[in-house]
Amino acid sequence: MLRLPRLDYLRPRSVGEATELAAKHPGAMFIAGGTDLVPNLKRRQFNATTLISLNALPDGRLVEGDIHHGVTIGARVTLDELARHEMLGSPFRALAQACGSVSTPQVRYMGTLGGNLLVDPRCNYYNQTYSWRKAVGFCLKKDGDICLVARSSPRCWAVSSSDSAPAALALNAEVTLQGVEGTRRMAAAALYRDDGIDYTSKRPDEVITTIHLPAVEGRMTSAYWKLRRRPAFDFPILGVAVAITWDGGAVREARAALGAVASHPVDITSFLAPLEGARPTEDLIAEVAEAADKPSRPLDNTDLSHYWRKRMTKVYIERALRDACGLEPLGGRLTAQVRAGAG
Amino acid sequence: MPIADRVAVRLRVNGEEVAVMVPPYKTLLEVLREDLGLTGTKHGCELGECSTCGVLVDGRPYLSCLAMPLDLEGREITTVEGMADGSEPDPLQVAFAELGAAQCGYCTPAMLLTARALLDHDPHPTRDAIKEALSGVLCRCTGYLKIFEAVELAASRGRRHG
Amino acid sequence: MADELAIVGKSLTKPDAFAKVSGQTRFADDLALPRMLFGRILRSPHPHARIVRVDTSRARALPGVLAVLTGDDLPIKFGILPVSQDEEALAREKVRYVGDPIAAVAATDEWIADEALELIEAQFTELRPIMSIEQAIAADAEPIHGTSNVHKAVALEFGDTDAAMLAAQHVREDVVFFEGNTHLPMEQHAAVAQYGADGKLTLWTSSQTPHYVHRALGKVLELPMSRIRVIATPNGGGFGGKSDIFSHELVAARLAMVTRRPVKITLTREEVFYAHRGRHPVLMKVKTGLTKDGRITAMQFRSFLDGGGYGSYGVASTYYTGALQATTYAIPRYRFEAVRVFTNKPPCGPKRGHGTPQPRFALETHFDKVAEELGLDPVELRLRNLPRPDSRTVNWLRITSCGLEACINKVVEGSGFLERRRSMPRGRGLGFAVSSYLSGAGTAIYWNDMPHSEVQLKLDRNGGVALLCGAIDIGQGSDHILAAIVAEVLGVALEDIQLTTADTDLTPIDLGSYSSRVTFMAGNAAKAAAEKVRGQLFEAVARALPCDVDDLLARDRRIVRRNQPAEGVSFAQAVQLAEAAGGVVTATGSYTPPKLAGPYKGSGVGPSPAYSFSAAVVEVDCDVRTGEVRVPEVWIAHDIGRAINPVLVEGQVEGSVYMALGEALMEEQTFRLGLHKFPSLLEYKSPTALEAPVMHTYLVETIDREGPFGAKEAGQGPLLPVIPAVANAVYNALGVRIDEIPITPDKVLKAMSDRSKRVGPASTPAFEFPPLIKADVPEEWKGK
Numbered sequence A: 001m002l003r004l005p006r007l008d009y010l011r012p013r014s015v016g017e018a019t020e021l022a023a024k025h026p027g028a029m030f031i032a033g034g035t036d037l038v039p040n041l042k043r044r045q046f047n048a049t050t051l052i053s054l055n056a057l058p059d060g061r062l063v064e065g066d067i068h069h070g071v072t073i074g075a076r077v078t079l080d081e082l083a084r085h086e087m088l089g090s091p092f093r094a095l096a097q098a099c100g101s102v103s104t105p106q107v108r109y110m111g112t113l114g115g116n117l118l119v120d121p122r123c124n125y126y127n128q129t130y131s132w133r134k135a136v137g138f139c140l141k142k143d144g145d146i147c148l149v150a151r152s153s154p155r156c157w158a159v160s161s162s163d164s165a166p167a168a169l170a171l172n173a174e175v176t177l178q179g180v181e182g183t184r185r186m187a188a189a190a191l192y193r194d195d196g197i198d199y200t201s202k203r204p205d206e207v208i209t210t211i212h213l214p215a216v217e218g219r220m221t222s223a224y225w226k227l228r229r230r231p232a233f234d235f236p237i238l239g240v241a242v243a244i245t246w247d248g249g250a251v252r253e254a255r256a257a258l259g260a261v262a263s264h265p266v267d268i269t270s271f272l273a274p275l276e277g278a279r280p281t282e283d284l285i286a287e288v289a290e291a292a293d294k295p296s297r298p299l300d301n302t303d304l305s306h307y308w309r310k311r312m313t314k315v316y317i318e319r320a321l322r323d324a325c326g327l328e329p330l331g332g333r334l335t336a337q338v339r340a341g342a343g
Numbered sequence B: 001m002p003i004a005d006r007v008a009v010r011l012r013v014n015g016e017e018v019a020v021m022v023p024p025y026k027t028l029l030e031v032l033r034e035d036l037g038l039t040g041t042k043h044g045c046e047l048g049e050c051s052t053c054g055v056l057v058d059g060r061p062y063l064s065c066l067a068m069p070l071d072l073e074g075r076e077i078t079t080v081e082g083m084a085d086g087s088e089p090d091p092l093q094v095a096f097a098e099l100g101a102a103q104c105g106y107c108t109p110a111m112l113l114t115a116r117a118l119l120d121h122d123p124h125p126t127r128d129a130i131k132e133a134l135s136g137v138l139c140r141c142t143g144y145l146k147i148f149e150a151v152e153l154a155a156s157r158g159r160r161h162g
Numbered sequence C: 001m002a003d004e005l006a007i008v009g010k011s012l013t014k015p016d017a018f019a020k021v022s023g024q025t026r027f028a029d030d031l032a033l034p035r036m037l038f039g040r041i042l043r044s045p046h047p048h049a050r051i052v053r054v055d056t057s058r059a060r061a062l063p064g065v066l067a068v069l070t071g072d073d074l075p076i077k078f079g080i081l082p083v084s085q086d087e088e089a090l091a092r093e094k095v096r097y098v099g100d101p102i103a104a105v106a107a108t109d110e111w112i113a114d115e116a117l118e119l120i121e122a123q124f125t126e127l128r129p130i131m132s133i134e135q136a137i138a139a140d141a142e143p144i145h146g147t148s149n150v151h152k153a154v155a156l157e158f159g160d161t162d163a164a165m166l167a168a169q170h171v172r173e174d175v176v177f178f179e180g181n182t183h184l185p186m187e188q189h190a191a192v193a194q195y196g197a198d199g200k201l202t203l204w205t206s207s208q209t210p211h212y213v214h215r216a217l218g219k220v221l222e223l224p225m226s227r228i229r230v231i232a233t234p235n236g237g238g239f240g241g242k243s244d245i246f247s248h249e250l251v252a253a254r255l256a257m258v259t260r261r262p263v264k265i266t267l268t269r270e271e272v273f274y275a276h277r278g279r280h281p282v283l284m285k286v287k288t289g290l291t292k293d294g295r296i297t298a299m300q301f302r303s304f305l306d307g308g309g310y311g312s313y314g315v316a317s318t319y320y321t322g323a324l325q326a327t328t329y330a331i332p333r334y335r336f337e338a339v340r341v342f343t344n345k346p347p348c349g350p351k352r353g354h355g356t357p358q359p360r361f362a363l364e365t366h367f368d369k370v371a372e373e374l375g376l377d378p379v380e381l382r383l384r385n386l387p388r389p390d391s392r393t394v395n396w397l398r399i400t401s402c403g404l405e406a407c408i409n410k411v412v413e414g415s416g417f418l419e420r421r422r423s424m425p426r427g428r429g430l431g432f433a434v435s436s437y438l439s440g441a442g443t444a445i446y447w448n449d450m451p452h453s454e455v456q457l458k459l460d461r462n463g464g465v466a467l468l469c470g471a472i473d474i475g476q477g478s479d480h481i482l483a484a485i486v487a488e489v490l491g492v493a494l495e496d497i498q499l500t501t502a503d504t505d506l507t508p509i510d511l512g513s514y515s516s517r518v519t520f521m522a523g524n525a526a527k528a529a530a531e532k533v534r535g536q537l538f539e540a541v542a543r544a545l546p547c548d549v550d551d552l553l554a555r556d557r558r559i560v561r562r563n564q565p566a567e568g569v570s571f572a573q574a575v576q577l578a579e580a581a582g583g584v585v586t587a588t589g590s591y592t593p594p595k596l597a598g599p600y601k602g603s604g605v606g607p608s609p610a611y612s613f614s615a616a617v618v619e620v621d622c623d624v625r626t627g628e629v630r631v632p633e634v635w636i637a638h639d640i641g642r643a644i645n646p647v648l649v650e651g652q653v654e655g656s657v658y659m660a661l662g663e664a665l666m667e668e669q670t671f672r673l674g675l676h677k678f679p680s681l682l683e684y685k686s687p688t689a690l691e692a693p694v695m696h697t698y699l700v701e702t703i704d705r706e707g708p709f710g711a712k713e714a715g716q717g718p719l720l721p722v723i724p725a726v727a728n729a730v731y732n733a734l735g736v737r738i739d740e741i742p743i744t745p746d747k748v749l750k751a752m753s754d755r756s757k758r759v760g761p762a763s764t765p766a767f768e769f770p771p772l773i774k775a776d777v778p779e780e781w782k783g784k
């Protein structure tokens, strides 16, 4: 049986206590649902000797506010709750869909939004047992000194594999962090760094306490499309989140982000500029999608071939855009792909 | 600081309060099987990738291989051993037995518990709802069809005691 | 009163069902003995290397470590086949794949055991790894065993195929590839060993073949078999993956002997991928000659098997890639050449359908193309070449009952195949294929004259029936089959039968749960034993009533006169009468298959006392922009002979279809940098409940004259037609040929954008096969 390394398990009763414990125990890690952390620890992907559980904290489990004033989500709200939450109706549907498309019902009952935003970037040279990694000679990300995907690369290209991260970017979400040095609030996009190892700007002692979805003015629609081999269990090998605010039948603002094509969620909002002020027709959407896949540069370190994943990017951008624009996302074409998410 | 050898964990399993001294890094799966003798809970990967280790926590399907016992104090844990009411098996257990929904029987405890959680929240699920609810438990033997049929049969017979 | 069947043919609840649904079934890893230690195995990090030194001193010194073993502690080689005794429990000189066992420890817990493994220092000289068929047969390849990487090469010919090809009006040749995949039972293999103060060794193991494990333990441990007891625990899925002898079984036993404490070894999921013995990757070339109207005149078949690092069942697998072509099609002239090579990967072996799904894929896609060229529909082509019941194939396989035509009709009608496949929108398609499979191998692994299955019955005074048999239930329902057959013959209820199975101390031999043999062979043995013991009861009752023995009937827990059912005794009274007359009421039954091998070398693989037949239609729904393929509906018909328990047969058929769809669309065991690319349940893709199609299962009963109550196999055959039917359906949907399994979306999209409209291998490598063994053809094929 694969087991956790020997470690201490601390259960602070307040966020303040949690951050202090983290500052006191270098190398300690927070654990929420444990669904990303525990498997990674069993494969010895980290050296943590202390886990600081966030599960005895009194707060962090509420969803508050509404569409007109903005919604605040506690970091420990589970993915299952979010997938079904009434507050995440049409405008914020992309986030509900993203949460509802994570892995299995079991993982969604246990996994939290905070943990999901911070999923350790994945790579199929890295998410392997210690003995497998040892046999292959280890890699930069843990215990080794080269990248096995891009051997001459000085950096790690592990893939940002969170479903909620691109949705958070597309919805212009913000996160609140609390650490020993105080509390700060930042755009979700600022939480991420384009590096497979050092992937977050969150400091080790900082706890994500809440995630905020901004107030919506007028009408907004959103959608999340996820590509993966099986309709359950699998991490995204491509995620597309789009959010559109409307002036009547015309697009006021269109935002979008890609997941699983780089080490961070990639904002592709600038590629959607041609939509702004326009009534999105099928042709216009196809045209925009055709160009918007530019920043997608998948490497051969997830499931299926990276050539194929690259080719899929525009298809999925188009489908997500159509979905958010109220067009039949598949354009009447038959499809095998189960639509992502609960929504 | 040395790592704590053993800590006291108090759990509520199948309606009974139990207290064990275990290393704090043992998962619920290990504590159930190795310290409480509840070997009805199985395992196929210990990494969250099969759900064979599924149990219920407060009526929701959880993966015991990823769950940390210290965080489950005060929660209600149900394993397959707790499904029957004394001598009376759960209608799902009867239906699984009758329809051959347990071939090798290895995924069966998790399948049954997951189906129980479904029926408790949706007593008459559609086929699609059953598929969705069971999508997290892998079975290599049955092709799932007998399992779907057994859940439907149990649903049609209703929960014991009304 | 008619002799109608009371239990056989009914969908009753199997005897082990309630234990399984209540979590009481004890699988190997569920066992815990007092003072038990935990064993772990150190495995090779290199695909191909010479072992220079293994230093275990630091591991031995770790507190909590009770024993450390290396290859020198278990130097005797073993293997499942007598001709391939090429494995060591712990490698001594060389390692042949990443995962090959090198050393082992027993410790008081798994944390300490794992730490101890880290402290073992192993030094290697790396050798060039051989990771493909082409590399293995290259002239300068470093030999993995001996002097060549050719493990087995065969060349057989039945009649002059070259002449027949020349005379044929239509000839077609295809080259296809089937990537290997693995069984993936949900239960990870586990074994618990105990060495008693009396010098007796007991091993509990999740094995499909306790008898062969027993033999290997005797050989490797150099203990008399009488001092070894092997108990197979219920298998949490097998599919062929637990039918070999595994390092951890031998190691646990030796560790228990050394420490004098019980030792448990449970493989991790990653180690299960290394244990493997799964589906061989096979590259194949098939060439068929036909008449204009689609009658086969000759076939030439070539296969190249990638065997992995050891022999395992490979010699048999090699022959199986050529054995069953002629049980599905009437082929008058047939040539078969095959070669199995060693590569530096986990050893391949038998997975559900052993060696036959790959050629089935080749054949059935080939005939789909042939039919199109000839302007025939694919169903008509099959109907023109049906095998006949009560015949011999050109390679001497004896067919008894054959329900293939009925199977074809069922699925074709049920699916509306002929009409619907012409009118489907782009992206939707239907595919069709047929197959046959053995009901147990007609020759045993060790050639001898002893039975393949034996059953012992012991009746008690209260009417209970103790049934002892070496067969192990791996989920296929063998416990039920045995109990049902005995209960039927004795006229008692299922719950009157007490089963003791798969315990080498207590139960008579059954060779194991492999090659779909248990229902047929152990079933026949159970029937023979029950009939014998019933004879004893009838005699005693006939004396007591008195009446004629032939006048008696056993049913409803009574033994009564056929025409005066009021006259008779209870079953328990009958046992008491017999016991009073002759002591313990007991009988044994056994089954030895008829000698069926043909008059040529290599004829031992393929013969079976009976063949099952299947036909399938698969519907696919393809995403034309992504190449993804989904299967919404499957129609499958299976000639089962007789369904002893229809619900269990359906379960086997549905499970086979499921496994086939996984293989067709996503499962693959592939390698990168010399090691398994993703030995995990997440990255080795196994279909989920959401992908389960609607299935229409038709059971065709042909009441085979040699099967128990007419039964044949169900556990493997129905897998076979499904994989090629998916490929044929993809062609129907998109006009592309994916001549390579699995059919992944990237391949489909590639084929769609390629001018050839095809993805697949172009040719087979140059290889000099041995001279053809030219066998005589059976009388019925002479002059045809």
Ligand SMILES: Cc1cc2nc3c(=O)[nH]c(=O)nc-3n(C[C@H](O)[C@H](O)[C@H](O)COP(=O)(O)OP(=O)(O)OC[C@H]3O[C@@H](n4cnc5c(N)ncnc54)[C@H](O)[C@@H]3O)c2cc1C
Pocket: A029, A030, A031, A032, A033, A034, A035, A036, A037, A038, A039, A054, A075, A076, A079, A101, A102, A103, A104, A107, A110, A111, A112, A113, A114, A115, A116, A117, A118, A119, A120, A161, A162, A163, A164, A206, A207, A208, A209, A233, A234, A235, A236, B047, B048, B049, C682
């Ligand atoms: C088989 C399998 C499939 C999966 N598939 C998917 C998938 O499809 N998509 C997907 O997105 N994820 C997937 N996951 C990953 C994971 O389950 C989810 O991302 C989940 O949401 C993580 O949440 P958690 O609460 O369990 O996080 P944890 O595992 O508890 O934590 C994850 C990381 O976040 C940190 N962390 C957690 N909460 C906080 C906080 N409040 N403040 C600061 N740091 C915090 C932890 O220290 C850790 O580094 C999968 C996991 C498994 C095992």
Ligand code: SF4
Pocket: A122, A123, A124, A125, A126, A139, A140, A141, A142, A146, A147, A148, A149, A150, A155, A156, A157, A158, A196, A301
């Ligand atoms: S991208 Fe390179 S460095 Fe990063 S985890 Fe993968 S192999 Fe290692």
Ligand code: FES
Pocket: B042, B043, B044, B045, B046, B047, B048, B049, B050, B051, B052, B053, B054, B063, B064, B065, B066
């Ligand atoms: S054992 Fe596989 S998910 Fe827990």
Ligand code: FES
Pocket: B101, B102, B103, B104, B105, B106, B107, B108, B138, B139, B140, B141, B142, C186, C236, C237, C475
């Ligand atoms: S019954 Fe064997 S895995 Fe489900």
